[in-house]
Amino acid sequence: DTGVSQNPRHKITKRGQNVTFRCDPISEHNRLYWYRQTLGQGPEFLTYFQNEAQLEKSRLLSDRFSAERPKGSFSTLEIQRTEQGDSAMYLCASSLQTGFHTEAFFGQGTRLTVV
């Protein structure tokens, strides 16, 4: 059991640059979620995939944010034209499609700092 893996763990970027984060879920999990966590807050839901289909993306913070999950395996989250307000921890989670009682397993997150 390798767990949910996120890369990179830390990213420092200049304002205006694009960044991309990768998430590798637990292999048999078909649901994948992205969350954002700012300092002093709980994680905030961004988007959700079931296999390769992105079933919910209305919570993405702006059109600068996009996510993909080609072939239903790993996922990427891209932020274009980064702003200082994008500085946060970006968490990925995965789960099995067995009902809403099923817990989500989280990765260790990617901490983004925009300077």
Added chain:
Amino acid sequence: AQKITQTQPGMFVQEKEAVTLDCTYDTSDQSYGLFWYKQPSSGEMIFLIYQGSYDEQNATEGRYSLNFQKARKSANLVISASQLGDSAMYFCAMREGISGAGSYQLTFGKGTKLSVIP
């Protein structure tokens, strides 16, 4: 209105003592699930315990138990025999049901920072 409210920003507990972390929730759904996660300084969210809205018994997992009071909409986490390794942020979260199909996202509270004192 906040869907999940954790009123204790920080808590201290003596090692080997029990501690209760408060969580109240707001939903109009009949079907929902309540979760507690632990987040150590490494950042990973670790699942601790789950309580379903129709579960009649309070959930227990080892040293963790959930004091579920449905009428009061509260789901407090009780940690017995605290250990130094329990020092972390603790988040209460809810997954609400949608049209019987189940929902997907978790809604989290702001968390409680627990510090265990030797």
